[in-house]
Amino acid sequence: MSKSAAPAFSEASEAPRASNHLDPSIDWRRIAYVTQVSRALDALEETTLVPEKKVLYQFSARGHDMAQVLLGAQLTHKHDAICGYYRSRPILLSLGVDLVEALGSSLARAGGYSDGRDIGVVFNYPNPDGPSALPMCGGVGAQYTPTAGWAQGIKFRTETLGDSEYKSAIGVVLGGEASVATNGFWSALTMATTLKLPMLFYIEDNGYGISVPSHFQTPGRNIAANLASFKNLKVLDGDGTDPAEAAALIKEAVAAVRGAEGPCLLRLTVPRLQGHSFQDTQTYKSEDFVENEWERDPLPKLKDHLVPSLMNEAEWNEIEKRAQADVEAAREKAESLPTADPQTVTRHVFSDDEPQTMGGLRGAFVAPEGAETPAPEGNRINMVTAIRKTLDHELSINDKMVIFGEDVGPKGGVHAVTLGLQKKYGDDRVFDTSLSEEGIIGRAVGMALNGLLPVPEIQFRKYADPAVEQINDCGTMRWRTNNRFAAPMVVRMPVGFFKCGDPWHSQTNEVQFVHSPGWKVAVPSNAEDAVGLLRTALRGDDPVMFLEHRAMLDAASARRAYPGDDYKLPFGKAKVTREGGDITLIAWGAMVERCEKAAETSSRSVEVIDLRTLMPWDKETVLASVSKTHRCLIVHEDLQTGGFGGEIAGVVADEAFLDLDAPVSRLTMPDVPSPHNPALLNAVVPDAGRIASKIDELCEF
Template sequence: MNNQAESISSDFTFDWQSVAQQMLISRALDDLEEFTLVKEKKVLYQFSARGHDLAQILLGKILDAKKDAVSGYYRSRPLLLSIGISVEQCLQSTMMKAGGFSNGRDIGVVFNQPNHDGVCVLPMSGGVGAQYTPVAGWAQAVEFHNKYLENNEWNDAIGLVLGGDASVATNGFWSALTMATTLSLPMMFYIEDNGYGISVPSSFQTPGGNIVKNLESFKNLQIFSGDGTNPKETSELILQARHSVRELRQPTLLRLTVPRLSGHSAQDTQSYKSAERIAFEQQHDPLPKLERFLKKQGLLSNDRWDKMVSEAQQYVQKVCDQVEQQEKASPADIERFAFSEKNDQDQPILQTQGGILPSQPQFPPSSRDKSPEAGRINMVTAIRKTLDFELQHNNKMLLFGEDVGAKGGVHAVTLGLQEKFGDQRVFDTSLSEEGIIGRSLGLALAGLLPVPEIQFRKYADPAEEQFNDCGTMRWRTNNRFAAPMVVRMAGGYFGCGDPWHSQCAEVKWVHAIGWQLAMPSNAEDAVGLLRYALRDNNPTVFFEHRKMLDHIWARRPYPGDEYIIPFGVGKRILSGDRLTVVSWGGTVHMCQTAIENSGIQADLIDLRTLSPWDKDMVLQSVKNTGRCLIVHEDNISAGFGAEIAAVLAQEAFFYLDAPIERLATPDIGNPHDPVLMNAALPNPDKILEAIKNLDAI
C-alpha cells in the first residue's frame, strides 16, 4: 500500500488550464441547478459534486485508450466533463429534454455515452454499488479481446469505476474486488471518501471508516490513498494508480478523501452535521487550493482566474438558455425499445453499444425444419449439444458460472465443454450471483455474448439489481446501449422439493422489463429455443426444469444443428374441440397424461415461451372450444395463469361457455417430502379432475 505520493517516471502530464476550466464549469453547473433550476422545477434531481470535482477531473484525464470504459454514480459529472461530455448533454439530461442520455426516461444524474473509439461511459445505475461488477466484466472482456481474440485495439484498455465510501459495504463492491484480484484484471476502483453515506458516517460502512486500512492484507491489489483536495498530491497519486493499472496491468484501488460541500441532494439540509464539521469541510474545498497551486506554479494570474470564473458562469448560463428552448421527448415513443426492434427487412434496429452485430460473427444457417438424428436424447444432452455447436461457431460466446468448468455443472449440462473449448471460453466463477450477472452485463457491453448459469432459480435473487439494470438498459438509454445475454437457470420440482432448489417463480421474469423467458418442456424444444436465444438481440432467461432434464417424456430425437424456434410461438400437442388446456415447463407432460386418460377431446397448448407468449394461438383455441384450463407449477396468486385469464376475459369473453379455470401450486413453498410435494403441486390426477369438472359445465 502507498500512503505517500511518490513521483514516477511517466510521459503523461496534466493540462492544468483545462483542469481549471472544467472545474469552474462543474461548479457553475452545480450552482445554476441547485440555486435556480431546482427551485424552478426545471431540474428534479440534483446532486452537487462540489468537493469531489478536482480529483474526478484529474482522473478523467488518464482515460485515453481506445477501449477504456468508466462507470460512475450520481455524483460523477465532473469526470464526464473531463472526458469530453458537453455541457449541453449534461443539461439536456437533467432538464429532461429530447436527446440527452436517455430521452427523458432516466433521472438526469445517471449518464451513459457509447464510444467505440475512446472512453465508453457504461450506463450508470441508480442503485448504490451496482456499478462495480459490470466494470469487472468489461475488464475481463479487455483481457479476452487481447489474449484470446488477439485484437490489438484493446491492448492498453482498462476499466475504471467510481464509488463513494458507503458503497464499499455493498455486495457489488466485494464481488468485483474478488473478480479483479483473482483474475488479475486491469481495473481501477476509485473510492471518493467524503465520510458520509447521505447522513450515515463511514464508520457504519467499514470498520474504522477507512476501507484502505481493511484491505492492507488483500492479495494482488495495489492500493493508493491520500488527500483528494491537494492538487499536487492528488495528481501524483492518480499517476501512480494509472501506472499500476495501465502499464503494470494490476488491479488497483485509489481512495481519496474529499469533502462533500453540499447536501447529499439539493433537498438535503445536512442537519446531521455539526457546525464544526461543515466548517472543516469548507476549509478543505479543493477549488481555492487549485487556484493557489496554479498561481504558485506560474500557470495563472489573478486577472486570468477571475476571468475564467466569469467565463464559466456565462457559458453555462448561455447553454442553459439554449437547452430551455429545446423540445421535450415525445410521449408517443415512450413504449419503444423495451426490446430490440426490427425494420421492414426484419433486421434488428441495433443499439449503439453492446452485443454482437448479426454479421459478426456470421451465424450458420437456421431453419424451423427438423433434421432428426436417430435415437432419443434427454434435455441435458440436447442443451449440451446446442451449446457445443454455438460455441464452435461464435468465438465471442462465453459460458460460465459456479461449477460449470471442470465439474461440468451441478446438472451435468456443461460436462466436457471446458476441456474442449478451454478455460477462457468456459470457466468457473466465484460464488456471487450479483457478480455473475453484473460481470455478464460488462462482457455484453464490450461486444461479447455471455451465457451465465445460475444453478437454481432461488439463487438468482441476490442478483436482482443486476437483472433489473440489464433488462431496463435498452429502454432507459433509448436504444443507445443493450446487453444481450442468455442466463441459463435451473429450477422446479425434482424427485423431492424444497424452498431453495425447487422454486419456479417464473412470473418474475415475465414482469421484469426487457427480459425474454423460455421454458421448454422437452429436449427438442430446448434445442430450438436455446439456439434462437443465443442469436437474438435481447437478454433472455432460459429456464431448464430440473425434472425435465432427464424425464423420459421429455426425451426426443436431436432435431439438428440448424433447428430454431422463434420466441412467442406455442405448440399444439393435442387437438380437440371440447376444451383448451394451456401449460408450459414441468406440467405439460402431466396435462397430456390427464387429457389422454380423460377420453375428452381437448387442445393442449405448450406455450414454450412466456415473454413473449403466443396469445393468438390461445385465443384461437379458446374461441373454438369455449373452455380453458390453465395449469402451471408456480404459485397461483399473480402467477402467469392470471395474465392469460385476464386476456381471455377481455378478448374472448363472448366465446366462453364456462369460467376460466386455473390449477397451480397454493401460495406456499415447495415441500421437501415427496408426498407433501405431490399434494401441493399440480399432478395428473388433479388435472384430470379439473378437466372433467370443466367439461361437465
C-alpha cells in the same frame, strides 16, 4: 455519533504531501476549465433550475469535482470505460460529454442520456472514438460488478482473441465510501484480484453515506488501510483536494493498471460541500464540521496550484467566466429542447430491428440464418444432451461466446449440462466463478457491453435472488438509455421439482422475470424445443432467461431427436401439442407432460397448448383455441397468487369473454414453498389425475 463528532480524515492529512510542482503531462488549463464548468452547472441547478422545478433530482459534485476531472484526463485509451454513480458528472464532462446533453438530461428533455426516461444524474456515454461511460445505475454498489465484467472482457480480448487493439485498456469504477459495504463491491474485488483484471477502484471518501457516518460502513473509516494486505491489489490513499497529490496518485494508479500489474484501489478523501441531494439540509453535521469541509474545498487549492506558477489571476478569472458563459449558453439550448413524444415511451424495451449504439455482438458476429423446420438427427436424446450439443455448436462458431458460473467447469454443472465443454474449449471460454450470483450476472453485463456473448448459469432458481438488482438493471438498460446501450446475454437456470422438492432448489417463480422489463423468458418442455429456443436466444440481441425444468432434463417424455445445428424457434410462438374441441389446456415446462397425460385419459376432446415462451407469449394461439373450445384451463407449477396463469386468464377474460361457456380456471400449486417429502410434493403439484378431474368439472359446467 453526535453531530459534533464528525468523521476524521487524519489519514489523508498526515500523509506525505506531493511536491507542488506542475506535472507537465497534464493540461492544467483544461482541468481548471472543466472543474469550473462542473461548479457552474451545480450552481445553476441549485439556484435556478431546481427552485423552478425544471430539475427534479439534483446531486452536487462540489468537492468531488477536481479529482474526478484529473482522473478523466488519464483515461486516454479508446477502450477505457468508467462506471460511476450519481455524483460522477465531472468525469463525464472530462471525457467530453456535450454540455447541452448533460444539462438537457438533467432537465429530462428529449435526447440526452435517456430521452427523459431516467434521472438526469444516471449517466451513460457511448463513445466510439474514446473512453466510454458504461450505464450507471440508481442502486448503490451496482456499478462494481459490471465494471469487473468489462475489465474481464478486455483481458479476454487481449489474451484469448489476441486483439492488440485492447492492450493496455482498463475499466474504472467510481464509488463512495458507503458503497464499499455492498455485496457488489466485495464481489467485484474478488473477481478483480483472483483474475488480476485491469480494473481501478476509485473510492471517493467524503465521510457520509447520506447521513450515516463512514464508521458504520468500514471499521476504522478507511477501506484502503483495511485492504492494505489484500493479495493482488495495489492500494493507494491520499487527499483528493490537493491538486498535486491527487494528480500524482491518480497517475500512479492508472499507470499500474495499464502496466498489467493487476487491479488497484485508490481512496481519495474529499469533502461533500453540499447535502447528499438538493433536499438534504445536512442537519446531522455540526457547524464546525461543515466549516472544516469548506476549508478543504479543492477549487481554491487548484487556483493556488496554478496561480501564479502557470497563469496569472486574470487568466484564471477568464477561465471561470468562459465556463459560466458556456454553461449559460448550454442552458438556453437545453431549455429549448422538447420533451420526448409520449408515444415513444414504449419503444426500446427489446431490440426489434434497431441496433443499440454499444453492447452486444451486432455488427461483430453474423450468425447463420437458421431454420424453423427441424432436421432430426439420430436417436432421441434427453434435454441435457440437447442443450449441451447446442452450446457446443454455438461455441464452435462464435469465438466471443463464453459460459461461466459455479461448478460449470471440470464438474460440468450440477446437472451435467456443460460436461466436457471446458476440456474442449479451454478454461478461458468455459469457467468457474466465485460464489456470488450478483457477481455472475454483473460480470455478464460488463462482458456483454464489451461485445462478448456471456452465457452465465445460475445453479437453481432460488439462487438468483441475490442477483435481482443486476437482472433488473440489465433488462431496463436498453430502455433507460434510449437504445444507446444493451447487454444481451443468455442466463441458463434450472427450475422446479425433481423427484422431490424443497424451498431452496425447487422454486419456479418464472413470473418475476416476466415482470422484469427487457427480459425474454423461455421455458421449454422437451429437447427439440430446448434446442430451437436456446439457439434463437444465443443468436439474438436481448437478455434471455432460459429456464430448464429439472424434471424434464432426463425425462423420457421430453426426449427428441436432435433437430440439427440450424434449428431455431421464434419466441412468442406456442405449439398445439394435441388438438381438441371441448376445452383448451395451457401449460409450459413440466406441466405440459401432465396435461397431455390428462388429455389421453379424459373422455373429452382436449386441446393442449405448450406456450414455450412466457415473454413474449402467444396470446393469438390461445385466443384462437378458446374461441373454438369455449373453455380454458391454465395449469402451472408456480404459486397461484400472482402466477403467470393470472395474466393469461385476464387476457382471455378481456378478449374472449363472449366465447366462454365456463369460467376461466387455473390449477396451480397452493401458495406454499415446495415441500421436500415426495408425498407432500405430490399433494401440491398439479398431476394428471387432478387435471383430468378439472377438465370434467369445466366441461360439465
